[in-house]
Amino acid sequence: MEPRLFDLDFQLLHDAVLMMIAIFVLLLVASNKLFNPVRKMLKDRSDRIAKNIEDAEKDKEDAKALKLEYEDRLKSIDKEAEQILSEARAKALKNEESILAKAREDAQAIIERANKEAELEKQRVADEVKTEMVNLASVLAGKVVKANVDTSVQDSLIDETLKEIGESTWLS
Amino acid sequence: MGHGILLSAAEAEASAGSDIDFMIHGVFSYEIFGQTVWITTTHVCLLIVMLIIIGFCLAANRAVKKAGTVPTGFLNVVELIVEMLDGMIKSAMGSNATKFANYIGTLFLFIFISNISGLIGLRPPTADYGVTLALALITFCMIHFNKFKYQHVSGVIKGLCDPWVFWAPINIIGDIAVPVSLSLRLFANILSGTAIMALVYGLLGWIATAWPAALHIYFDLFSGAIQTYVFCMLTMTYVNDAIGSES
Numbered sequence: 001m002e003p004r005l006f007d008l009d010f011q012l013l014h015d016a017v018l019m020m021i022a023i024f025v026l027l028l029v030a031s032n033k034l035f036n037p038v039r040k041m042l043k044d045r046s047d048r049i050a051k052n053i054e055d056a057e058k059d060k061e062d063a064k065a066l067k068l069e070y071e072d073r074l075k076s077i078d079k080e081a082e083q084i085l086s087e088a089r090a091k092a093l094k095n096e097e098s099i100l101a102k103a104r105e106d107a108q109a110i111i112e113r114a115n116k117e118a119e120l121e122k123q124r125v126a127d128e129v130k131t132e133m134v135n136l137a138s139v140l141a142g143k144v145v146k147a148n149v150d151t152s153v154q155d156s157l158i159d160e161t162l163k164e165i166g167e168s169t170w171l172s
Numbered sequence: 173m174g175h176g177i178l179l180s181a182a183e184a185e186a187s188a189g190s191d192i193d194f195m196i197h198g199v200f201s202y203e204i205f206g207q208t209v210w211i212t213t214t215h216v217c218l219l220i221v222m223l224i225i226i227g228f229c230l231a232a233n234r235a236v237k238k239a240g241t242v243p244t245g246f247l248n249v250v251e252l253i254v255e256m257l258d259g260m261i262k263s264a265m266g267s268n269a270t271k272f273a274n275y276i277g278t279l280f281l282f283i284f285i286s287n288i289s290g291l292i293g294l295r296p297p298t299a300d301y302g303v304t305l306a307l308a309l310i311t312f313c314m315i316h317f318n319k320f321k322y323q324h325v326s327g328v329i330k331g332l333c334d335p336w337v338f339w340a341p342i343n344i345i346g347d348i349a350v351p352v353s354l355s356l357r358l359f360a361n362i363l364s365g366t367a368i369m370a371l372v373y374g375l376l377g378w379i380a381t382a383w384p385a386a387l388h389i390y391f392d393l394f395s396g397a398i399q400t401y402v403f404c405m406l407t408m409t410y411v412n413d414a415i416g417s418e419s
Contacts, residue, residue, distance in 0.1 A: 001198030001210045005363070006301050014209040015302020020310065022218055026225055026282055031274040033229040037236045038254040045243075 136165055192374035194367045196300055214300040221285050221297055228281075257281075264408040268415050272314075272408070279307065280404045287362055287396025290369060291388060296396075299363040301355065308355035311407045315350065319414040354406060361399045365391030 004011070140161045147153045198210035232250040239247055257277040262269045265276075286298040297303045319328055332343045369391060372380050 001201065001212070003193075003195030003197055004212075005195055006359075010207045011209055012302050012305065014204070014207075015212070015214065015300065016306040016309065018215060019218070019303045019306035022222055023278065023282060023307065023310065026222060027275055027278045029226050029229050030278040030281065033226075033233040034250070035254060035257075035274050035277055037233055038250055039258070041236050041239060042251060042255070 133165070136161060192370055194295070194299075194363075194370035196295070212300075213295055214297050214303065217289060217294040218286075218297040218303065220294060221282065221289055225281055225285055260404070261408065264405060265412050268412055272411060275314075276404055276408060279407065280400055283307070283358070283403055284396065284400040287400055288392050290366060290392040290396075296362050296366055296392075298358055298399075299366045301359045304355040304359040305351075307358070307403070308351035311354060311410065312351040314407070315410045315414045316347075318411055322415045350410060354403060358399050358403050361395055365395055 140157070143157055143161070144154060147157060196212045196214050198212050199216060201208050201210045203209075231246065235247045235250060243251060254277070257280055258269070258273055260280075261273045261276050265272060283298060286296050286303070289296050319331070323331065332340045334343065369384065369387060372384050372387060
């Protein structure tokens with residue numbers, strides 16, 4: 001064949017027909033192997049991403065609802081705790097008062113008893129002094145009878161006796 | 173074979189000056205309908221381009237099948253290409269995009285890989301009128317199939333006689349001009365780039381070292397991408413017009 005560049009002849013027709021077949025083959029291959037699968041993959045991917053986003057939104061909503069619920073519950077728990085505490089405080093106050101009252105009563109009783117004992121002791125001591133004085137009086141009477149006459153002696157005796165009583169009895 | 177499928181610098185250098193070659197050569201011939209036709213270097217390059225695209229498609233398919241939840245590496249490239257093509261088709265065709273997306277995408281890949289195949293030393297298949305004519309004829313058929321499908325015969329006739337019945341011949345010429353201009357535009361643009369590169373390598377010999385890379389960037393990458401985009405855009409616009417003018 002002569003080298004050709006551009007001729008309007010049967011060869012051109014032949015070339016054109018071959019080219020049409022070639023582009024048809026290419027169309028089939030490219031459609032089935034390239035365009036359609038890639039488009040399908042891209043569509044699947046965008047669908048999947050849309051679904052993921054939707055799911056995430058839904059999860060977020062759920063989480064928000066849960067959070068609200070828990071916050072409510074926490075708030076009520078606070079209230080409950082407050083109530084329990086205040087009850088405990090009231091109870092403790094009551095206990096304290098009753099304990100104090102009891103303690104005061106006890107103290108009162110102890111004081112009263114002590115007073116009574118002191119009184120009894122005083123009584124006892126007074127009785128003892130009385131007995132002592134009687135004894136002394138009888139001793140003195142004896143001594144007066146013995147000495148008998150002189151008033152001065154009597155006076156001195158009384159003085160002496162009183163001194164004895166004063167020193168020994170009243171001081172004890 | 174003697175004739176270069178390749179336009180590589182090495183081969184051009186080996187025969188510097190003596191062989192400025194950007195023609196299409198026959199590889200072998202056979203008879204069909206009583207005519208002798210040739211399988212040419214274009215067909216060889218076409219086959220290579222097809223294999224590249226099919227290989228890419230198979231690799232992409234493998235990557236898609238093995239894809240995990242998170243896309244990585246090669247799959248990202250595949251997604252980028254498919255999304256870019258779909259976005260372009262969607263912006264040009266709107267609601268009609270889904271029906272034509274696969275064909276336009278295939279067309280885009282084929283023309284683009286063909287146009288830049290000069291970079292790997294092939295003679296671009298799109299620098300053969302037999303290739304671009306076929307693509308333009310497909311576009312032509314798509315236009316008129318959809319015109320008859322969506323506007324019916326009455327709509328088509330009304331369109332032809334717009335604005336007045338005597339304009340019909342001019343409208344018919346206008347319709348026929350569409351595939352001619354489409355195919356010639358793509359063919360001539362890529363052929364000119366191929367011819368210029370062949371001249372540079374053929375005439376300049378060893379001087380043509382390294383710096384023709386800039387020319388490759390312009391003629392193969394830039395011009396190739398632009399012409400791909402133009403061809404696909406025009407196809408989409410014409411088809412969309414054919415569908416949309418009624419609805």
